[in-house]
Amino acid sequence: MPARVTRRGLGLLGLSAAAPALAAPAAGGLAAIARARGITFGAAAQHSLLTGDAAYAAAFAAEAGLLVPEWEAKWADLQPEEGRFDTAPLDGLLSWAQERAMPVRGHALVWHNAMPDWLGRALAEGRERALSVMAAHFDxxxxxxxxxxxxxxxxxxxxxxxxxxxVPQAGEGTLRDTPWLRALGPAYIDTALRMARERDATLRLTLNEYGIEEDTPDAAEKRRRLLDLLRGLLERGAPLDAVGIQAHLQLRRPFSPAPFAAFLAELRRMGLAVLITEMDIREAPDAPASLPARDALVAERAYAFVSTALEGGARSVLTWGLSDRYSWLRQEPAVALGPDRSHRGLPLDEEWRRKPMWQALARAFQGG
Structure with missing residues (x-):
């Protein structure tokens, strides 16, 4: 999952927090283009940047029709100490969105990262303690x-x-080894879904996953594992409405529409909605030196992937941020291209200008 990108981290990136204002009107943004075909376009946002960076806020107002909080709804931010909840940053993001009639989706209730230290210790104390803290957080x-x-x-x-x-991982069967799995066994997924449904009968419940998009043997195996998990959940009557496909795409890994479309068709046969939840594009280490050539490759992948997803029934597409200025692909050393250049994997560049990836998304939303 992407690392946290904040204003504080900009010094490491060689950027200032100031940026030119975005002039594009909201009517011409990606959200409006997508909405014309019954599609929702949105992006991950941070409350501190929405309220502290005018260009950032203008970009989201112009381009996005749906927000997801990058960090404000994760456990470590919401409940940093047991029983002490801090909802102020999330409330600020929700208010910003509400003023602009933007819906917000939540991310994420149960995850093995963004866990405060106390939660890891509590889960290690056994099943009853794990169930108790999960229930209290959901409540x-x-x-x-x-x-x-x-x-x-x-x-x-x-x-x-x-x-x-x-990064191969071992777990119980095909599940990732996490504190939740160790505390509650494979049924922790069923338990979380049931707890959520008990607390809100009309909430859309989504299971979110990555590494299932591309045409490689490991992605094919992960798709198989995910489908097996989903079939088991549905057979046991676990409440599940949708699957989120993160789509942290990598240009060094091939993409073919056919296997991905077949996977989407299987999800739809199960009666599950499909969302693209965290899309960005990581360039290959041997990416061309020329910016136009690099942007063309990113745009080509963006169009191929999103058009396939839409044809397969996805109706929501979210990118993990809007501008390369605040992308985790710039800040995270494990995925950075190098000291003298950075990924161009989001629709807007560092100065908030629309790139060929923006045009590719618009064309996919328009169906052309």
Whole structure:
């Protein structure tokens, strides 16, 4: 999952927090283009930047029709100490969105990262303690956001990466080894979904996963693992409404529409909605030196992927941020291109200008 990108981190990136204002009118943004075909376009946002960087806020007002909080709804931010909830940053983001009639989706209730230290210790104390802290968190958070968030990533990244992946993982069967799995066994996913449904009967419950998009043996195996998990959940009557496909795409990994379309068709046969939840594009280490050539490759992948997803039934597409200025692809050393250049994997460049990726998304939304 992407690392936190904040204003404080900009000094490391060689950028100032100031940027030129975005002049594009909201009527011509990606959200409006997508909406014309019944599609929702949105992006991950940070409350501190929405309120502290005018260009950032202008870009989201112009381009996005849906927000997801990058960090404000994760456990470490919402409940940093047991029983002490801090909803102020999330409330600020929700208010900003509400003033602009933007829905917000929640991310994420159960995840193995962004866990405060106390939660890790509590889960290590055994099953009853784990159930208790999960229930208490769901009670508070779902009641607090009930009128403003109608879709949550209830469980995030439960499937283990198979051999051949960048970071293979072991777990119980094909599930990722996490504190939740160790405390509650494989049924922790069923339990989280049931707890969420009990607290809000009309909430859309989503399971969110990555590494399932591209045409590689490890992605094919992870798709198989995810489908097996989903079939088991549905057979057991676990409440599940949607699957989120993160789409942190990598140009060094091939993409073919056919296997991805077949996967989407299987999800739809199960009766599950499909969302693209965290899209960005990581360039290959041997990316061309020329910016136009690099942008053309990114745009080509963006169009191929999003058009396939839309044809397969996805109706929501979110990118993980809007501008390269604030992308985790700039800040995270494990994925950075190098000291003298950075990924161009979001629709807007560092100065908030629309790039060929923006045009590719617009063309996919328009169906052309």
């Amino acid at each position: 508070k958070v779902l009641a607090h956001t009930r009128l403003r968030i109608r879709d949550w990533d209830v469980v995030n990244e439960p499937v283990a990466n198979p051999p051949g992946s960048d």
